[in-house]
Amino acid sequence: MLDVKGGLKLLFILMVGICGGCAHYPDNPPLSAISPSTGYRYSVVRQQPMRDKPFVILALSGGGTRAAAFSFGLMEELAQVEYVTQEGAKRRLIEDVEIVSSVSGGSFTAAYYALFPESFFNDFPQQFLYRNIQRELFLQMFNPYNWFRLASPDFSRIDMADQYYNKTIFKEKTFAYLLEKPRGRVPFLVLNATNISTNHRFEFTQDQFDLLCSDMNGITVSRAVAASSDFPVAFTPLTLNNYKENCGALPEWIGPALVKESNPKRRYLEAAAAQSYRDRDRRFVHLLDGGLSDNLGLRGPFQAVTTTDSWSILQWANWERLGRLMVIEANAKTTKQRTWDASSKPPGLSTVLDVITSGPMDDVSLDSIESTDGHFKQMKQLSRTVDSCNSHFADNCPNVRKIYNPITTDFTFAELTFDDIPDLRLRRCLQELPTSFSLPSETVDLLRTTAGYLLMNSDEFVDGMKRLDPSWKPRGIIIDEELIDQVCGRGSEADSGGH
Amino acid sequence: MEFFQCPCPKRGNVILDGNDQGPNKDDEGQLLPKKCNAGLHTIALRCSDGKQCSPQFVKVEIKDTDPISPMEVSFQC
Numbered sequence: 001m002l003d004v005k006g007g008l009k010l011l012f013i014l015m016v017g018i019c020g021g022c023a024h025y026p027d028n029p030p031l032s033a034i035s036p037s038t039g040y041r042y043s044v045v046r047q048q049p050m051r052d053k054p055f056v057i058l059a060l061s062g063g064g065t066r067a068a069a070f071s072f073g074l075m076e077e078l079a080q081v082e083y084v085t086q087e088g089a090k091r092r093l094i095e096d097v098e099i100v101s102s103v104s105g106g107s108f109t110a111a112y113y114a115l116f117p118e119s120f121f122n123d124f125p126q127q128f129l130y131r132n133i134q135r136e137l138f139l140q141m142f143n144p145y146n147w148f149r150l151a152s153p154d155f156s157r158i159d160m161a162d163q164y165y166n167k168t169i170f171k172e173k174t175f176a177y178l179l180e181k182p183r184g185r186v187p188f189l190v191l192n193a194t195n196i197s198t199n200h201r202f203e204f205t206q207d208q209f210d211l212l213c214s215d216m217n218g219i220t221v222s223r224a225v226a227a228s229s230d231f232p233v234a235f236t237p238l239t240l241n242n243y244k245e246n247c248g249a250l251p252e253w254i255g256p257a258l259v260k261e262s263n264p265k266r267r268y269l270e271a272a273a274a275q276s277y278r279d280r281d282r283r284f285v286h287l288l289d290g291g292l293s294d295n296l297g298l299r300g301p302f303q304a305v306t307t308t309d310s311w312s313i314l315q316w317a318n319w320e321r322l323g324r325l326m327v328i329e330a331n332a333k334t335t336k337q338r339t340w341d342a343s344s345k346p347p348g349l350s351t352v353l354d355v356i357t358s359g360p361m362d363d364v365s366l367d368s369i370e371s372t373d374g375h376f377k378q379m380k381q382l383s384r385t386v387d388s389c390n391s392h393f394a395d396n397c398p399n400v401r402k403i404y405n406p407i408t409t410d411f412t413f414a415e416l417t418f419d420d421i422p423d424l425r426l427r428r429c430l431q432e433l434p435t436s437f438s439l440p441s442e443t444v445d446l447l448r449t450t451a452g453y454l455l456m457n458s459d460e461f462v463d464g465m466k467r468l469d470p471s472w473k474p475r476g477i478i479i480d481e482e483l484i485d486q487v488c489g490r491g492s493e494a495d496s497g498g499h
Numbered sequence: 500m501e502f503f504q505c506p507c508p509k510r511g512n513v514i515l516d517g518n519d520q521g522p523n524k525d526d527e528g529q530l531l532p533k534k535c536n537a538g539l540h541t542i543a544l545r546c547s548d549g550k551q552c553s554p555q556f557v558k559v560e561i562k563d564t565d566p567i568s569p570m571e572v573s574f575q576c
Binding site: 251252253255256257259262263264267306307308309312314315317318319320375378379382383385386389403404405406407 | 500502513515516517518519520521529530531532533534535536537538539540541558560565566567569
């Protein structure tokens with residue numbers, strides 16, 4: 001016979017069990033009809049670009065708290081970059097940020113800025129950067145209520161992490177909240193995850209959710225950040241419902257792009273991946289960390305700049321509203337020094353796993369950097385060719401009509417990476433940092449300062465700023481030696497160079 | 500990057516795969532080449548005075564162009 005105490009205990013366990021069994025991930029709501037003028041889209045969130053204003057895109061890479069702090073440092077520095085407009089007024093460059101595209105760790109910074117721009121610089125460090133998120137997530141596992149919830153097939157570790165981010169960091173805000181902000185007030189946020197069925201980038205924009213016939217307004221920002229930072233193995237894939245019926249036809253570019261023989265391979269594959277959301281058997285979408293398809297957050301902007309498919313920036317270049325395009329990449333990638341070649345003994349399992357997860361990712365990232373840089377260089381070269389042609393005509397055939405130059409955009413692409421730190425000790429130290437959701441506060445401080453230092457010492461950024469405002473000068477930033485000592489340890493003199 | 504332009508006796512807006520890419524020519528009648536990615540596209544011209552342009556749309560593969568010699572996709576309004 002059970003006594004009263006024992007009975008209550010059993011009842012409690014039963015109740016928790018029943019509740020846990022019912023646990024379900026938050027459903028993304030269905031969409032009744034696609035409307036290009038509503039929902040979380042670039043054209044709804046932002047005003048039409050103005051030719052005389054720089055169009056700034058920030059791409060924030062993955063890399064846990066390391067990436068979040070590095071991107072935060074970039075934004076802190078951008079808030080201090082002031083230039084003189086053609087009308088003679090002073091303006092901060094951060095006000096010209098049109099799009100923030102991010103992955104994984106960088107998504108925490110990007111999302112917090114978009115949600116709370118007024119308090120971002122004061123609150124985000126305490127809310128995220130200096131917090132031991134890893135520990136707090138781990139402690140969630142010891143809550144008996146979560147044991148029961150995790151027993152449900154429709155609730156997993158990533159849903160638990162999502163709930164934690166939602167309550168403690170993102171204050172339960174949804175994408176509808178972002179749409180309530182006055183148009184043009186905050187940048188368009190593009191949080192990137194990876195669809196593991198198609199192995200394609202999956203972005204949290206309404207253009208993407210149109211394919212699922214789902215309404216992003218009811219989705220919490222934390223859910224998008226959780227998907228973007230859903231590191232494989234540590235977390236389970238995040239599930240979305242795919243409704244796919246009756247909300248409207250696929251976007252018009254997809255039809256022509258599906259004609260295989262008339263399209264470049266990548267365009268065809270993008271179209272095939274987009275169309276596959278309407279496949280009969282695809283009732284759900286499973287997502288993992290955005291880093292698996294693009295760890296820089298650069299692919300989305302690159303596609304928008306180079307194509308007229310989906311949401312497009314190239315469209316604004318055709319409207320001649322894109323006078324100056326500036327893309328700044330905060331790349332918090334690490335480069336570990338490997339010592340195993342000094343011995344015949346092969347590296348262990350954890351080292352091999354590290355190589356498997358980071359090696360291909362770094363290679364894809366390098367391709368993305370080179371593609372963007374190469375595209376900008378190619379556009380400049382094409383523009384110069386037209387100008388040279390016209391100047392040749394003017395000198396030798398004055399009666400020939402001038403060729404119209406359709407490239408009227410000034411391009412700047414600046415990548416901030418630890419690889420460009422001249423101080424060997426600091427460079428190696430940051431390149432060896434771990435990827436986790438917890439870093440000592442001194443390390444966070446060092447990453448913040450280093451981002452500002454790299455921006456002010458980026459030749460591409462400085463040149464772009466000088467073309468924008470010839471009187472602009474970069475701020476001199478000295479990284480505190482004591483801070484470097486605290487984080488990296490005291491090095492020999494041979495280790496350091498000037499910074 | 501590929502380049503195309505839409506000659507037409509009248510002025511109109513170039514519609515590429517359903518998206519407005521701006522006017523086909525400037526106020527002086529100078530054709531304004533448009534930029535797009537390589538591949539098959541659907542192009543239409545929306546006449547400024549509301550008239551229907553002909554053909555209604557053109558499906559064309561745009562490739563191997565340059566800014567000096569953009570592909571021509573002609574319309575009549």
